[in-house]
Each structure stands twice: as C-alpha cells, then as structure tokens.
Amino acid sequence: MSGQQAASLEKIFAANFKDYKKKLRKGGKILEVGCGYGYTLKGWAEKYKNIEIIGLDIDDNAIKYAIELVKNSQWKDRIQIVKSTIHEFAQEYPQEFDLILLNQVLHEIEGNDSTRKAILDNLYIILKDDGKVIVGESMIPSVFTQRKKFLFYEIVHKWFEILFGSRFYDEDQFREFISTTSFKNVDMFKRGTDYVWILQK
Numbered sequence: 001m002s003g004q005q006a007a008s009l010e011k012i013f014a015a016n017f018k019d020y021k022k023k024l025r026k027g028g029k030i031l032e033v034g035c036g037y038g039y040t041l042k043g044w045a046e047k048y049k050n051i052e053i054i055g056l057d058i059d060d061n062a063i064k065y066a067i068e069l070v071k072n073s074q075w076k077d078r079i080q081i082v083k084s085t086i087h088e089f090a091q092e093y094p095q096e097f098d099l100i101l102l103n104q105v106l107h108e109i110e111g112n113d114s115t116r117k118a119i120l121d122n123l124y125i126i127l128k129d130d131g132k133v134i135v136g137e138s139m140i141p142s143v144f145t146q147r148k149k150f151l152f153y154e155i156v157h158k159w160f161e162i163l164f165g166s167r168f169y170d171e172d173q174f175r176e177f178i179s180t181t182s183f184k185n186v187d188m189f190k191r192g193t194d195y196v197w198i199l200q201k
C-alpha cells in the first residue's frame, strides 16, 4: 500500500467534504479497519491534530508494527491499536465514529460478498448519523470495456484472485454490492485505477 494512495484518500475527502473536514479539525473519532502497519492512520493523525484514532486489524504482525509506529510518534496519546474482528468491535461502539477508513482492505477479506456485506453493515452500526465511511479500493475494468491489450495491474489482480482468494470488483459490480448493504448514499471519486468511495447513511 503506497503512501501516495493513502494521501489521495484524505485529499479527495478534504476537497469534497469541506464542512465535515472543518468539523474534524476541531475533533472527533476515526476508526481505521485493517490499519496494517499504520501508515494511513499516521497521515490522518498528522493532519487532524485534535482527533482520536483507533486502528483495528486481525493480523499479529501488522498490529505489532503499528503499535511500534505509534509508540515512537508525537501523536501516541491520541491513537489506539486494537486486535479484533469488526463484528466483536461493533458490539462495543454503537454510533461512535465520525469517520471510518477502509483502505485497500475489502479485497483482502476472506469470505464472499455476504461476509463483506456483514462487515459494512457493522460499520453502519458504529458510524454516527452524519458520519462517513471512506473506502479506497483498486477497481478492475468492466469486462465490457473495449481494450487493445491487458494491462499489467489486471494480470496482477487476476493472480491475487487465484492465489489468495482476493476479490476485485469493477465499478458497476461494486455499486451493486454497496446497494445490498445498509448504506444508501454513495459518492465515487476516481484517480486512475484507484477509486475512493464515500458511504453515508
């Protein structure tokens, strides 16, 4: 996951939700689901100096690394790293978060569309009424898109699907998938093959 991808998430959010960005500058709570090594939450902690952040992951290595990153930072008092499934976590924090980040995580979640839907429905529960979920995902081109040749990243995605059971969506498939979840308000922003989806209640 590149720092550039993570930064573009914040830039797109800040440019399109100016009032909400102002509100977050004053304070609030962010959850990053699948925080990995913590690079994305680091960027948000540096930009939004009054917010509290919880980073959640299920991978021991990621958790260890993220805790170390936070421990050695200036913003350690505002960040907590938690090992938990989103299902367990959601029982404890109803309507708690102003913003939830899900960056390059959905395609890695083991299971099928129902598993991914259940995760988004849990996020719906812990999101405040005016809160936003930001989903960063690489999308594959639709099978109906006319192309002269296959692009490198399409081949890489295919390998990930075969080797690791990853699931990549094209834009229409992803819209359709979101429509099955509790979220009814969806905005989409596109940068090359990187897509940022902002979901609201």
Ligand SMILES: C[S@@+](CC[C@H](N)C(=O)[O-])C[C@H]1O[C@@H](n2cnc3c(N)ncnc32)[C@H](O)[C@@H]1O
Residues within 6 Å of the ligand: 001, 006, 033, 034, 035, 036, 037, 038, 039, 040, 056, 057, 058, 059, 062, 084, 085, 086, 102, 103, 104, 105, 108, 109, 110
């Ligand atoms: C590609 S990394 C993304 C890291 C981070 N979001 C970033 O922007 O740098 C995907 C992360 O999702 C985590 N993950 C996968 N399935 C998960 C699940 N069901 N719940 C929480 N985290 C999960 C993985 O352990 C991994 O750390």
